[in-house]
Structure formats: C-alpha cells, structure tokens
Amino acid sequence: MAVNLSAIKDLLLPGLRGVEGQYEQIPSQYDKIFTKHDSKMALERTAEMRFLGYAQLKTEGGQTAFDNGAGERFVYNQEHTEIGLGYAITRKAIDDNLYKSQFAPSNLGLTQSFAQTKEIYGANILNTATTYNAAVGGDGVALVSASHPIDGTTISNSTTNDLNESTLLAGMIAIRTNFRDQAGLKVFARGRRLVIPPALEPVAIRLTKTELRPGTADNDVNAIMSTAGGLPEGYMVNDYLTSARAWFLLTNIDGLSYMERIKFETDMQVDFTTDNLLVKGYERYSFGYYNWRSIYGSFPT
Amino acid sequence: MANTNAPNGFQQYSGTGSAPTYEQVALSISPTSSTNPQIFSGDPVAQLSTGYICQLGTNSTTNTPAAGSGVLVGVFIGCKYLSVSQKRTAWSNYFPGVGDVNSAAGVEAYVITDPNAKFIVQAGSTAVGVANIGENIGVAYGTGTGSNTNTLGTTPGNVSTGLSTAYADSTSVMGTAATYPFRVIGLANYAPDGSNPLQSIPGNDYTAAYNRIIVSFNNTAMKSGVLGT
Numbered sequence: 001m002a003v004n005l006s007a008i009k010d011l012l013l014p015g016l017r018g019v020e021g022q023y024e025q026i027p028s029q030y031d032k033i034f035t036k037h038d039s040k041m042a043l044e045r046t047a048e049m050r051f052l053g054y055a056q057l058k059t060e061g062g063q064t065a066f067d068n069g070a071g072e073r074f075v076y077n078q079e080h081t082e083i084g085l086g087y088a089i090t091r092k093a094i095d096d097n098l099y100k101s102q103f104a105p106s107n108l109g110l111t112q113s114f115a116q117t118k119e120i121y122g123a124n125i126l127n128t129a130t131t132y133n134a135a136v137g138g139d140g141v142a143l144v145s146a147s148h149p150i151d152g153t154t155i156s157n158s159t160t161n162d163l164n165e166s167t168l169l170a171g172m173i174a175i176r177t178n179f180r181d182q183a184g185l186k187v188f189a190r191g192r193r194l195v196i197p198p199a200l201e202p203v204a205i206r207l208t209k210t211e212l213r214p215g216t217a218d219n220d221v222n223a224i225m226s227t228a229g230g231l232p233e234g235y236m237v238n239d240y241l242t243s244a245r246a247w248f249l250l251t252n253i254d255g256l257s258y259m260e261r262i263k264f265e266t267d268m269q270v271d272f273t274t275d276n277l278l279v280k281g282y283e284r285y286s287f288g289y290y291n292w293r294s295i296y297g298s299f300p301t
Numbered sequence: 302m303a304n305t306n307a308p309n310g311f312q313q314y315s316g317t318g319s320a321p322t323y324e325q326v327a328l329s330i331s332p333t334s335s336t337n338p339q340i341f342s343g344d345p346v347a348q349l350s351t352g353y354i355c356q357l358g359t360n361s362t363t364n365t366p367a368a369g370s371g372v373l374v375g376v377f378i379g380c381k382y383l384s385v386s387q388k389r390t391a392w393s394n395y396f397p398g399v400g401d402v403n404s405a406a407g408v409e410a411y412v413i414t415d416p417n418a419k420f421i422v423q424a425g426s427t428a429v430g431v432a433n434i435g436e437n438i439g440v441a442y443g444t445g446t447g448s449n450t451n452t453l454g455t456t457p458g459n460v461s462t463g464l465s466t467a468y469a470d471s472t473s474v475m476g477t478a479a480t481y482p483f484r485v486i487g488l489a490n491y492a493p494d495g496s497n498p499l500q501s502i503p504g505n506d507y508t509a510a511y512n513r514i515i516v517s518f519n520n521t522a523m524k525s526g527v528l529g530t
Binding site: 054056057059063064065066067068069071072073074137138139140149151152153154184 | 305513
C-alpha cells in the first residue's frame with residue numbers, strides 16, 4: 001500500500017495550524033569514533049603482521065640469534081552492507097496535499113533514516129565488542145577481550161569495572177603499560193577519548209571537568225588530566241550504546257573503521273501504470289575493526 | 302615476573318657450530334589422508350613409513366616412538382598446495398587439512414631438519430632452570446583451535462594465526478632418556494652467570510613456570526638420540 005489520501009487525511013483541507021513530526025537530528029557521532037576510509041572492493045582485508053622481537057644476548061664468540069618469526073599473524077575482514085529504504089505515494093496524495101512544505105512528498109526523511117541507521121550500525125561494534133564475530137576473523141577473540149594473542153603471551157584490553165576515578169586511571173595506565181605489538185614490543189598507545197552512554201555523563205563530567213581530584217576534599221590535582229597524556233579529546237556521549245554501564249577508551253592507534261563503498265544516494269520515479277511516486281535511498285558501507293589496540297573497554301557485570 | 306602460558310611452537314633461533322642457513326627442506330604431506338591432517342607453523346613433525354609427514358603425536362607418533370610409528374624429522378614452517386576453491390596455488394604458514402587440496406598436485410611442506418638447529422620454545426608448568434640444561438625433553442601441545450586428535454594435546458594449533466601451540470613438556474617428559482626428541486641447551490637470554498636484564502619480559506624468568514628455553518634436536522630421523530645428563 002502506498003501513502004494515500006487516507007494516510008494524510010487532515011492535510012487535504014486548509015486550517016491546520018501546523019504539521020509536526022520531523023525533528024532536529026542528533027549530530028553525527030560515529031565519525032568521532034571510527035576512522036573513515038573509502039573502499040573500492042566488496043571485501044576489505046587488513047593484515048596484522050609480526051615484526052621483530054627483542055634483540056638477544058650474545059656471548060663472546062657465540063652465534064648471533066636470529067628471529068625469523070616475522071610475518072602475517074591475522075587478517076581482519078570487513079564486508080560491506082547494503083542499506084536501502086523506499087516508499088511509494090499516490091498521485092492524489094501528492095496533488096491534494098495542501099501542506100507540501102511541511103510534508104514534502106519527495107522528502108519524507110530518507111536522510112534522517114539513513115543517518116540514524118548508520119549510527120546504530122556503528123555503535124553496534126561497541127555494543128557487541130565482547131562477542132567474537134567469526135566473519136571478522138582477526139585474532140580469534142572479540143574486539144574487547146582479556147586475551148588477545150600475541151607471540152608468547154596474551155594481552156587484555158578489557159575490564160569489568162564501573163566507571164570511576166580509579167578504574168578510568170587504571171584503564172589509561174593499562175593502555176600505556178600493556179599494549180604491545182605482535183612480537184611483544186611496547187607500542188606508543190595512549191587513551192585519547194572516553195566514550196560513554198548518556199547515563200554515565202554525570203560521572204564523566206565529574207571526572208574530566210575538574211582541576212582538582214574528584215570526590216575528595218583535598219586539594220590534590222586531578223590526575224586524569226595528565227596521567228599517560230591525559231584524555232586530550234575528553235569524553236563523548238554516544239546515544240546509541242545499549243548498556244548504561246559500559247564505557248570505552250579510544251586510543252591514538254587507528255583500528256576502528258568505517259568504510260564507505262557507495263555514498264548515500266536517492267532516486268525517484270513515477271510508476272507508469274499506477275502514477276505512484278516511488279522514492280528510495282541506497283548506500284553501502286560497513287563498520288568494523290582491524291586493531292584491538294584502538295580501544296579499551298569495560299562491560300561491568 | 303610470572304611467565305605467560307601461551308605456547309607458540311618451536312622457532313629456530315640459531316645454529317650450533319656452523320652458521321645456520323635457515324634452510325627449509327621440502328617434504329610432503331598426504332593430500333588425501335583425512336586423519337589428523339593439520340600441521341601448524343612451529344609444530345614438530347614426524348616422518349611416517351608412507352613418506353609423508355604428520356604433526357608429532359598424531360598417527361601413533363609419540364615422544365618415544367615405537368618401531369615403524371615414525372620419528373621426529375624436523376619443525377614445520379609452512380607449505381603450499383593447489384587450492385580447489387581458489388583455483389590457484391595457496392601458500393600458508395599452516396596446513397589446514399585436505400578438504401581444499403587438489404590431491405593430484407600434492408602438498409609441499411617446508412621443514413627445518415638441520416641437526417644443528419637451535420629452537421626457542423616455551424616450557425610447561427614446571428620451570429626449566431639451569432640444573433635442567435643438558436637433559437632431554439619431550440613435546441606437548443596447549444589446547445588450541447585445530448581439529449587434530451593428538452596423543453600429546455587437545456586440538457593443537459591456532460587456526461587464526463596458523464601458529465603451533467607446541468611446547469617443551471618439562472612437566473612430564475624431561476630427563477635422561479635418549480629417546481626424547483629434544484635436548485635442553487640453554488635458557489632464553491640468560492648469561493652464564495645467571496643474569497638476565499629481560500627477566501621482566503614474559504618468558505624470560507626461569508624461576509617460574511612456562512619460561513622460554515633453547516633446545517636442539519636429540520632423537521630425530523637424522524640423528525640418533527643420546528642420553529641426557
């Protein structure tokens with residue numbers, strides 16, 4: 001069934017004070033979490049390589065140790081998703097609508113629908129960060145895991161603590177202390193932005209907006225501002241996170257990826273036999289990740 | 302500092318005596334056998350009477366092989382085969398099984414067989430200390446994501462990385478027996494005086510379990526085993 005006269009019955013007569021229903025949209029949030037890449041392929045693959053480990057002790061006259069373990073360790077897949085939405089509206093519903101500027105037949109909000117859908121797809125990477133997706137491949141564990149394998153050991157980018165001063169500091173220090181490359185060498189990893197659901201914003205404000213140590217009567221400085229470089233990009237609230245207690249630290253390492261295969265496009269045509277106007281939108285993209293070092297996450301239990 | 306239990310097989314580290322060339326010898330994996338076919342990079346492999354190789358511990362091959370059951374021949378580091386699904390030669394650091402292999406083309410496996418090779422490998426839950434240097438040692442596997450049935454471990458190998466989960470079994474197969482396949486000849490990064498600046502790095506603490514040790518071949522197809530000391 002197309003949008004017809006019965007669906008817009010009060011827009012057929014003059015006298016309406018106004019037509020409501022379309023609202024200001026939430027500004028884009030996914031682009032503050034994910035790095036945008038353009039894609040030209042159906043499937044984008046990113047390989048994680050192992051370079052050299054520590055140099056080894058050499059004794060006088062003894063042989064030099066060789067490390068021939070360099071090479072590929074994991075491949076992360078990112079396959080694009082097709083997103084589409086359309087609607088049909090009858091000719092009479094177009095011709096007889098007296099409020100076209102408020103309820104435009106050719107623009108019933110495809111842009112907003114697609115934009116918000118994209119936000120949900122993006123946030124889904126964080127919402128499901130503790131669930132391994134075999135289609136992604138990678139290191140065989142979830143994006144946020146206590147046991148990311150590197151050669152000879154495992155590394156955690158995960159915790160289960162509620163957000164507070166000590167747990168945030170512990171996360172910032174853990175990123176700096178624990179993150180290593182595949183050969184076990186420390187990497188320059190620092191927390192840069194705290195990502196939280198709306199329910200945690202008051203906590204984040206108290207932690208990051210004060211010069212003095214939060215929650216005490218002392219005049220200690222707020223160590224969050226400086227520890228491991230502080231959080232230079234502060235915090236951001238993501239409205240699409242489904243857990244009211246989960247929180248994330250984004251790091252300076254690139255690894256969360258939004259790949260755009262086909263930009264958002266719209267098209268319309270009049271059906272020859274029915275005179276209905278058909279309008280649709282289409283885009284193709286994917287959210288994914290190719291480096292767990294880009295994030296540190298907490299899912300309190 | 303405690304070491305981490307995350308074994309990833311045997312990695313060639315240096316040679317003994319002459320400078321190593323890191324030669325990789327081409328051997329064959331059966332392209333048709335559906336029994337325990339997987340082999341991972343860093344896995345010790347045995348040569349069977351069929352001429353093919355298999356992961357040590359499968360197909361009746363054990364740390365102390367009986368006559369005819371195959372003996373350690375080297376350490377697997379990769380292979381190539383003709384992939385049916387990809388319709389081209391596939392190079393891989395592990396052999397995933399015969400399902401995708403064109404059996405007529407065979408499987409070329411690359412194996413380190415150099416009798417002078419030294420390997421660095423993780424020990425088991427019993428720390429290997431200075432006193433253990435000179436002893437012979439066997440192999441076991443950490444639980445992985447592979448699909449082999451192996452007498453020395455459960456589903457050995459990591460299919461994500463293609464790396465082995467083999468380790469030197471210091472817990473139950475270490476001693477003087479000449480049949481044990483490897484021999485402990487050193488501890489990772491330790492100077493003869495016992496000092497080690499890298500002791501805080503996982504794997505380098507010989508006072509704790511799962512430390513990394515240096516081993517050489519003892520009882521292999523190329524070299525008969527000798528008693529440990």
